[in-house]
Amino acid sequence: MAADRGRRRVGLRLRVTAVAVLTVGVALAVSAVLLVGLVRSRLDTAATTAATLRARDVAALAEAGTLPTTLALPGEESAFVQVVDETGAVIASTGNIDGEPAVSTVKPSGTTPLVLTIPIDPLDQADAMRVIALNSTTSTGVVTVYTGESLENADDTTAAVITVLAIGLPGLVVIVAAVTWWAVGRTLRPVRRITRTMADITASDLHRRVPVPDTRDEIGELAVTVNETLARLDTSVEQQRRFVADASHELRGPLAALRADLEISITHPERTAWHDVARDTLSDVERLQHLTEDLLLLARLDSNQQRPHQQVDLAEIAADAAAGIRRNDVDVNVLGADSSAIVDGDPEQLHRMMRNLVHNAEDHAEHHITITLTKQAATVQLQVADDGPGVPAEARDIVFERFVRVDSARTRDTGGTGLGLAIVADVVASHHGSIAVTDSDPHGATFTVELPAHQPT
Secondary structure: OHHHHHHHHHHHHHHHHHHHHHHHHHHHHHHHHHHHHHHHHHHHHHHHHHHHHHHHHHHHHHHHOOOOOEEOOOOOOOOEEEEEOOOOOEEEEEHHHOOOOOOOOOOOOOOOOEEEEEEEOOOEEEEEEEEEEEEEEEOOEEEEEEEEEEOHHHHHHHHHHHHHHHHHHHHHHHHHHHHHHHHHHHHHHHHHHHHHHHHHOOOOOOOOOOOOOOOOOHHHHHHHHHHHHHHHHHHHHHHHHHHHHHHHHHHHHHHHHHHHHHHHHHHOHHHOOHHHHHHHHHHHHHHHHHHHHHHHHHHHHHOOOOOOOEEEEHHHHHHHHHHOOOOOOOEEEEEOOOOOOEEEEOHHHHHHHHHHHHHHHHHHOOOEEEEEEEEOOOEEEEEEEEOOOOOOHHHOOOOOOOOOOOOOOOOOOOOOOOOHHHHHHHHHHHOOOEEEEEEOOOOOEEEEEEEEEOOOO
């Protein structure tokens, strides 16, 4: 596992470095080609310009009739000048090509200079020179002035630039690779710490958190997000553990009572009132059935296994729930049920929500229960109020938790499973609603549920 993680880290580091080196290498190569081309172009242009200016100067001398037979170019041994008449005879030249025939038979048309790149054998048989041919009109006819500039300096300079680039660019690429490798490794260091911590965290120590780097960047955000996810997971696992422990405890009670009754009855059959045993057994079985149904419903709600929603009239559900109240000493008032209050939801779950709220009120009410439905533009509000002891302010945050019994006087034998209000809260949440508990007037508890109203299309 560690080796695999190491290979993945090196792979990412290597890929980023390779991309950086390839990008920089291509950019530098293109830049080098452009630089060499630009330098060579500038050097060639300089040679062309120098030869052109010299040709114009000599042409001016020819036009003025002051052209000497031997032309002097002090310090320009690599350059030359040659003047040729219309018959191709050389009438003037520099000393370095004195006595040589015309350097070229190609002549420009008109007065536009002609640019040639040709070897001049008397000066350099191997390398070409930049030659400018320019016509000049004299008193004796048209002559052609040939001036040449050596390209040796341009070649040497270009070669020097290429040598510097050939040595420097690979070194620069190596530096880029080293810096990128170091920078990526330093950047990934917090990720490696997060990875190692995550790999060491098990279901038994979800309270641990990954280290958060001091940098305010994406990796810091990643660490914060991972810690928030771990916190939610820790809370969820802890709730699941408590739920399983509480469910086991709740199931153990009726099972133990059921087994004890049956063992005593079998041990002393002559003293057993079998009718009473059957009645007690049926009571325990019913309690087990109710608890199992509650647990299955909560499990389905936890897994978000929602069935297709339908249009449900909360007014009808409220009327049915009120009719199911068994106590004869309680007055039940249903307000707002004379008009429909349609919501979109699971009919079975909404019936269960309503029954649980009404049964909770029935268990606590002294004399009165009021069920109120209020249809608003975007929501339907349901209120179930009783005149019982109410819910203490300090218990309102936990009253919707599972296996919570706020009334300490109520035991498991008389207080149900402790899942009724938890189911209500989960059903409301799954239908994108809200629930709250407040005091009733003059005393008691009022549970207020708000659900999104059905919006006709």
